[in-house]
Structure formats: C-alpha cells, structure tokens
Amino acid sequence: MSPSLEQLTAQFTRLIANAAPPAAVPAVGAGAPATPAATASTPVAVAAPAAAPASPILAVDYALKGYHLDVTVPAAQVVESAQILDRAGFCLDTITGVDWLAQNEMEVVYDYLHFASPLRIVVRTRLPRATPEVATIAGVFPGANWHERETHDFFGIQFVGHPNLKPFLLPEDADFHPLRKDYKP
C-alpha cells in the first residue's frame, strides 16, 4: 500500500479548508504570518526565511530540499494531520522546533517517512511565542512521546495532553530552554 502524493495533497487541502472558518481557531500558521511584534530588546533579527509559505501545501523538489511535501497547518489540526498520515501508513521520523524570534513565533516541525515508498512529508505549525501550546500526537504515534519531551526541553513548547512532559535530556531541575534564541546561559 503505497500512498500517492496527489491523494495526500487532497486530504490536507480538505483538512485546512475545514479549519479555516471558525473564529475560535487561533490565527496562526495557515496563511500570512502573524503580526511581527518584534520586541525592541532582541539582538537577533531575522526576516526573510521565517515567513510562512504563501500556500499552506507545497510540493517541493526532493533533490533541492530532501522532502516531497511541505504542509503548514493551524495548531488545532496537528493531531488530525498525524491521523491522516497514520492511516496512510506513514511513520513519524522526528519532531523539532524552530524559534522565530523576530516574528515572535515558534514553529513545530513534524517529519514523516514511509517504509514502503520514498515519500517524505513535512508538517509544520506556528505557535505564538508567549503561549506555545499544541496538542500532543503521542496518542497517534507513541514514538512522539520522546520527541515531544525533547522539544519541550529545548524550546519550552507545551504539548497539551502529553502523558509525561518532564525534563528528558536536560537535568531534572532544569527550568531553562536552551534553543530559544533569547536564552542567555
């Protein structure tokens, strides 16, 4: 059972279209990046690369990027996107974060791979930096448990509903998040 890129694209298009209308969904991810509320005291200023892609679903050239499909979903749709990929037989490769300080946003990146096809899918979501919260996908992929704990360690991203979100790689009394761009040792 080999998934096709077209089928997945259609499923993600439907997913994102369904997510758009309700006002309850926070306006992150999907389209234009949130207002760049750049704090004055931040020395690290980055602009161009942080902008979320214009279209939330991008087919990318594998030879240039190392993956085939780049999907940006609202934070509320992360679990559903994991379920779509789970049904298609995908496997969670890794989860990580990127701190976009200038945009005042946190990005969570989910990498997926498939054992029977060369397809590589990237799902991302943007979270407000002040309250970086996203639902856990450990219920869909148990392997996410450790990846989310690590991402919580490094970025302070809260994975809501995670069974065991305690310090993992950092010391057990660590109250800092070293990969945040404003972290001072």
Next chain:
Amino acid sequence: MIAQKDSFSTGGPGDPSHETFVLNLGPQHPAAHGVLRVLMTMDGEWIQRAEPVIGYIHRMHEKMGENRTWAKFLPNTSRIDYLSAMHYTHAFVGAVERAAKIEVPLRAEYARVITSELNRISSHMVWWGALLLDLGGFTPILYAFDDREKLLDLLEGLCGARLTYCYYRFGGLYNDVDDAFLKGTREFVQHMKPRLKMYRDLVTDNIILRKRLTDIGPISAELCRRYGATGPVIRGAGVAYDVRRAEPYSVYPKLDFKIPTYPQADSMARYLVRMDEMEQSLYIIEQALDQITEGPFMGKVPRVLKLPPGDTCYAVEAARGRFMVRIVSDGKDIPYRVKLRTPSFSNLSLYEEAAKGMILPDALAMMGSLDLVIPDIDR
C-alpha cells in the same frame, strides 16, 4: 499443622502478599553500553515496566551548531555516534551541499562510499563483540577487535583519526584516497571474507547463542512504524527499508547490493541482518574499488559559505539506522538551527513497550540486539 505459604507461591498480582520492586539498572552498568539508566519495575524475574532514563551524556550538539560556522560544526557530527562517524559527517556535509548546490566530484563520492562501508563494518564488529560479551561469550570480541584493528589502521592512514573521522568536506574530501589505501582496502576485503565465514561457524551457528536470541524480544514491523525504529531493527522485522535505496544518495544507485531482511522479528533476526550487512558492505566496497576513477577530490566551494534561507534535509543509512540532518538557514554564515535525528533515540524509545513481560536476561539480550550507542541517543 497448617502449611505456611512460602514466598515463592503467591497468588500472582491479585494476592495482597504479592510485591513488586524497582530495579535500577545503570547509569553505570556494563550491559548498558554507556551511561544509560533503565528503571525497571520487577515482578520477581519478570519486567513489569522498563523506563529508560537518558540524558546523562547530553552535550547539546544542536546548540553548538547555532554558534559556529557551518564548517566548524562538521567535527561535532562525528562525535554524536562515535562508532558511525563517517555516516554522520556524510549526512551533515550532504545537507549543506544540497542547500548550497555544491557539486561533488565522482571520485570523492566513491571514496565516501568506500569509507562509509568500512565504517559500517567496524561498527558492526564492535556491536558483535559487545553483544557476545553481554551474553557471556568473551572470545568473539577478541577476534572482532583483531580484524577491526586492520580496518582502523587503513582509515587512520587516510584521515588521521581512528574513531571520530572528519574526512568529508563540503564539496569533497579532506585529502585524496591514495594507492596505499586502495590496495590495503582490497587486501582487507579478501582477508575479511573467510573471517566472516569463521564468525558464522564459530558463533552464529552456536546452539547457545541461538537459544539466547531466537524468539527473544520480538519487535514487529508495526511496532517499529509507531516508534520510528529503523536500520537493522526494521530489517529484522522483515521490512526492506534502507535509506540507501529509499532515498538514494551519493553513488549508491550505481552499486548493486541486497538489503538483508529476516521476517522473524526477534533478536536473532536483528543479529543475522547485521552479519549479512557486513558481507554486503564488502561487496559494495569491491564494486566501488573497481569503479573509482582518477579525478579531482574536491569541488568548487565558496571561501565563505553562506546558505540560502530555508530548510534542507539529508538522510543517510548509518550503522544503526536512519540518521537525518535538518538544517535551517537564515542566509548567514552560521546555522539558524541544526536538528539531528538519530537512529538510536527512536530505536530505544520502543524499549518500554517491547520489554514488558520479559525476564531480565532476555531484556538485556534484546537491548544488545538494538545496538545502542548512548551518545547517539543523548546528543
């Protein structure tokens, strides 16, 4: 007289006199191959819950990646999995080359394949020796290290390092492969073939080893998928997933090799996959030695390397499975983010589920068959 109940005949988990205890394995335990700690809740000899506690050798390589240039981070990547350094530097070099669109000359690509496969053999030899040591056989590790020594001498002659190789450069290699290395590698391949046969006669077909590993620690393909386990673990579950074929890189598409798989999904299957992989690596090296041609070993690389903004992934098949580097650039000469996806991390994450209900010696045999390198987990 009313017979007293002895402590061995409790009525099982429902019995009020039934007790469990916590066994703390590690972080300094010879069977844990480094500073891995496993908190085991034991029901007599049986494991009720085995929770790995990691982070004892965490060095925050990903943070180091954000405060030095692309080139200066390269030696770090060879220190993540110290037994598989060639593959790890290959992934990082490959990611940067992919992002910066640097062309690598063919001679360099063949040299990378030869050294990578040599590294795979040396890594599997350490695993083989250490697993047998765990199971109580002391002799095999002496044979393995004897043969591995020849291989390390070859690589030392080439790049100066015996373990933490930093031989690849963006666009090529640190130096050209010389005739002495190519000749020595050919001799090593010829030397190694009968030795692998001897390994089989001496150890693989040994009845005690078979009894210790067969049907022990089943890890199904579905369990691997849910936890993201790759490498010999997934191939030992009958799935022919190999990054060298799934996401071809370097000159692997030009080379012929089989992906060894065993459907039994037990510790023996993972053992046999690695033993077969050593043979396949020798076969790949032979082909690469035949196909390598004269030519430059370094491509055109800008003096100051600045990558275009955006993210790039590059995955390789390391000795323990899929190693992926995800780099994010903001256009500067230092990385904005370097994510290292290591195989041992995902392979160990299924341990809690897989070890449930096993007896302790079997759980340790299964841990040995996962081939863990703790710095690879902790980074």
